[in-house]
Structures are given as structure tokens and as C-alpha cells.
Amino acid sequence: MQAPRLVRVAAPLIIGALVLSACGSKSESGSGSGNITLTLGVIAPLSGDLSAVGNGIKNGVELAIKQANENKTIKGVTLKLDAEDDTAKAEVGAQVAAKLVADSSVIGVVGPLNSSVAKSTAPVLSQANIASISPSNSNVDLTNRGVLATGGTQTRPYKSYFRVCATDDIQGPFAADYAVKDLGKKTIAIVHDKKAYGQGLAEAFAKQAKADGATVLPTETINPGDKDFSAIVTKLKAAKPDFLFYGGEYPEASLLTKQMKAGGLNIPLMGGDGVDAAEYIKIAGASANGDLATALGAPTDSLASAKQFLTDYKAAAYADPADPYGAASYDAANAIIKALAKAVGDGKKSGQAVRDEVTKEVQDSDFEGVTGKISFDQFGDTNTKILTVYSVKDGKFVAAKSGTFGG
């Protein structure tokens, strides 16, 4: 009786183990002659609330890979996509990053979407010296830009981490300049959600608004997930602000603006790129009119350089829209593809050598992407820091002003 029972338990375990180990050792084939297959990874939220944005990233990369394969950009290499779902959670991000590191065919990664996730994927990917380029991380800590505000010396925390977007320390001040200098706002209320993104954005905004001469009221905070902001609205109303900046994302921002306007506090709400979402307007309805949001980059359809990309994206008939980060992801993927083409040209085709070489070549990137010039400073930040202010008109975000902070 003993033996059969053991077999019955053990058999599925052994089969399971075989299946799992098979997953780990994929795509090593064909390295001997002719065409080899290498992998470009994507880490982005492909399920859950942010899946539309995450799929836009994945699609941008997929398009770049498809074109590289069709045009044979990299001699003797077929590139394939491995898109991993980070579910917008840092701990899941660390797991999928480790999975990509373990796959020796992975030579670069595009993503992740969220700064909080990047904080756990960047150390893992940097350890293996795999170049990762995020289309959207705006948190300052990822390239240690935070020390610039206090006059410290910037050092690079993650040697193979890059991003092609502007950062919160610029997004906040850019928004503040617009509110105070362009709109002439004088008394500004600040609310944020205590998350790294929201708080960083709000603090950078407040600092610049003060420097520009506006009165900034004491900061109020909310909890992510809260729905009832009536207490904060009543409190703020007494201080009579003429403008409110919100550091956080649209689910709370849309309820806040609605409750502000219903509660008789009729002032515009401005947020960062976390507020720049169609859902914001859908939920806030008419209350959203006149509200503002900044976003990284310039609107894709306003760029002459992005016409071809948008046409190709449309032709591919993806279910999710390219905006907000599809074009930037396309550029990020191309930076890695160009780097890989050079590495392969130098004879580096596999193993750690190709990863090291790709990272080095990404650092030296210098080309015109669809969102603008792609080149990086020594800390991994892009040299092209373009931002845009959008305002809500008749139920739509309309670009109001593009530019770069301080320029």
C-alpha cells in the first residue's frame, strides 16, 4: 500500500518540476550557426487597473521588434518579446525581473511603468547589468536626482537603469511655473496621497510655487482609496485658495475635484501625469472643466516625428491606445535594438558579454526617436526633458503648453 500511494503523490510533483525546469531553459537553441534568437523583455502592468497603459508599453516595444526583424536591423539575430506582468506591484516586479535575469537570452528590458516597481526591478536588473529603459518612471530617487535640490553630489544608484522621460522634480516646478506665471494664481492649496510619486510631485510643486511668489497653504494629505473628501474641502474652503495642486492619481483626484466643486470651492485642480487620464474626466464629469494636468513628453499626435509610428501602431490594430507611453516605449526599445546591433556587430552575441555591451551602447545612444532626441546623461536620465500642460475643455484634455522647465 505504501509504494503506490507515494507514486501517486510524487508523479505530479515530478511532472510539475519538469515543466518548470523546461520553462527556465528556453531559447538557448540555434546559437551555433546562422540565426540566433535573443529576447527583449518588457515589465509592465498587463492586468488590473493600469493594464491599458501597460499594454500600450508592450505594444510599442512589440512594434519596434517587429520592424527590427523585418528590416533585419541586427544581423543574424531574431529578436523576440517576453512581456512580463508586474501587476503594478513592487514585489511582483522583483520576481519577474529575476525571471528575466535567469533567461540568458534576455539582453535588455523596457519598463516598468511605475516608479515604485522600478525601485525593486532596477537593483535586480543592474546586478546582471541588463539595460533597462523606462518610458515613464518619474521618481527622482531612481537616478538619485533628489540630492540636486539640496545641493549634494549626484551618484548613480543603478548602473544599467535608464529612462526616456522627465522626472518629478521637473514636472512639479514646470506645473508651478505654469500656475503662478501663466495663470497668475496667488493662493495655492496642496493635497497629496502620501505615495512616493504624489508626495514628491507635490513637494516639488510647492517649493517652486513659493519661489515664484505664490502663497502656499499647509499641505493636506489623503489616503489612497479614500472617497469622502468633504472634510478636507470644508477645511480648505475656509482658507480661500484660488488653485489646488494634487499630487497623486486620477481615482482620488476625480472625486476630489467633484467634491470641491459640489462643496462650493470652485477652483481648478491641477495634477501630474497621474491625473492625465480619460477616466478622470469620465468620473468627474462637468466638474473637471478647467482642471489641468502635466504629462511627460509632448502629445504624440502633435509630433511630426511620430506620424509614421502612429500610422504603424494603428495598422497593427492593437486593442489598447498608444498613449500615454507607447511612443516612448517604442523609442526605448529602439535604443536597445540599436545598441544590440552594435554589440552584435562587435561580435558579442551571447552571455554576459552581450548584456555588458548593450548597456554600454545604450549609454552612448544618440538618435532621433519619435518623441525627440534619445540620449542619456551619466546617471541614466534623458537629456530631452519635455513636458506638456493639458487643460480640460468640453470633456477632453487639450494641450495648453509644451516646453521644458527652466528653458
Add this chain to the structure above:
Amino acid sequence: MQTFLQQLVNGVVLGATYGLVALGYTMVYGIVQLINFAHGEIYMLGGFGALFTYTVLLPGGTPVVLALVLMLLGGMVVSITAALLMERFAYRPLRGAPRLAPLITALGVSIFLQELVRNFYPAKSPRPFPQLVDPSHQFSLGASVEISAPRLLTVVVAVIGMVALSTFVRRSRTGRAMQATAQDPDTARLMGIDTDRIIVTAFVLGAALAAVSGLASGLQFGTVDPRMGFLTGVKAFTAAVLGGIGNISGAVLGGFTLGIVEVMATQYAPDPFSGGAWKDAWAFVVLILVLVFRPSGLLGERVAARA
């Protein structure tokens, strides 16, 4: 003074939602000593049920009052069905098991329901909820103290629900059977009370009130989302403990107390502990103080002598 009164109104509205959901926690706990952590999801399902009724079942142009009544019924049907299923398949098989088992099960049911809605309700999160009661319509309650129509509705339906429940429990035969079962299930059974049916009744009543709250929340905020039950569930559970878990008036009192403490902390707590960031901390300070001096909550649990 106006600010204080306006904040008091804000607190009462917030407390009404907490109180309605807290009733479900307290009734179930009172009868089977189960902290049904999935009760927040019943509230969420009430909101989604109402939304589904409006967007899918109702023809366009249904009169507002009729639409509201039907949405409430739709929300209740969904909530009650979910509550019945969870009682039958998740909790009843564990009756008599060590208390930890149903508690963990409740957490599992909670996650299951959240993910079920998140994956299968076709739209992005959070979902816009029809604004049938115009939120810009304000009722004045004296000098510059105002309450918008959907918030007033929230308080009104909450009070109606609470009064109806309390009357039902005190006056009706089934209600008295519930009290008896809460005091001593074994003796209640010996007296001919079908305790299984009483437990189901507690789940159903709790679900119906949670559905009322879910609909009110949708109307008030204009959104429902699969995770709305979590935070409200935690707060409602806190309210139930604050008022004395197992006690029906306690849940209501606890709900209003919690709501008012939260808004007052936002407005008046001394720097640097003021503002929305600390409102929950203050709410829990009050909870801890109450539990230190009255371990069984404000109105005390009716602790039956239990073996």
C-alpha cells in the same frame, strides 16, 4: 462655528455609511461569533449590482425614483445572493471548527469576490456610477452649512435602515429568535428555534443594509470600484468594535462616532498631527481609549455565559 457645523454634517454622512455596513458585521458576530471580513465585499457587490441594474436592465428614460428603487432591489439581490452563497458554502461547513478557520476563510472569500468583480465586470476601474441624484443640488442647513442631495439621501436611507432593523429585531418573532440565538444558541435550539435559519437571516439582513450603503455610496461619489469594500469594511468593523461588537445600537453609535472623529481630526487636530494624513490615527486613538476604559466597546457586548 460654521466650519464646525459643516464638518459635523460631513462626519454624520461618513458615519452613516460606516454604521450601515457595521450592522452586518455586528449581527453576524453576535450570532455566530464570526468576523465576516468579506462583508465589505457584500457592500461593494451592492454598488455593482445597482450599477448593473441601471446600465443593463433598465431601459433609458426610466423615471428617477423608479430607477432608484429598482437599482436598490438589484443591488440587494446581488448582495443577498452572495451572502447566502458564502454562508452556505464557505462558513456553514466550518461551523464548530476552531474560530481561526472561518476567519481565514472570510479573508479568502473577500479576496475571491474582489478579484471576481475586477476580472469580470467589463469596464475599467473605477467605474463611473450614474448621477441620478444631482450632487450640485445643495440643501441649506442654516448659514453656509450645506448638504448635497445624494449625501442627504445617504443619511436618510441609513437612518431608515437602522430604525427598520432595530424594530425588526425587537418586535418580530424572527427578531426575538435572533436575540435568543445570540444569547445562547443551544438553549435557543432546545426552545424550537431553527438556528440555521436565524443565522441565514442575519446574513441576509446584513447584506440588504450593505446594499443600501453600496447604492448610496455610488450615488454620492459617482464611482464604484472592486476595492471599495476593503477600506469601508475595515472602518465599519472598527465602528462595530468601537460601539461594542454584537450590539446593534452600538454599531450605529460606533459608525457615527468614527465618522465624526475622522472629520474633526482633519480640521482641528493640533499640528503636526492634523489633516487627512492623521485622521485614521486619531480614529484609532479614540478606539484604543474606548477599549482601555470599556473593553467591550461603548455599549458593551451582550456577553452571554458561554461554555
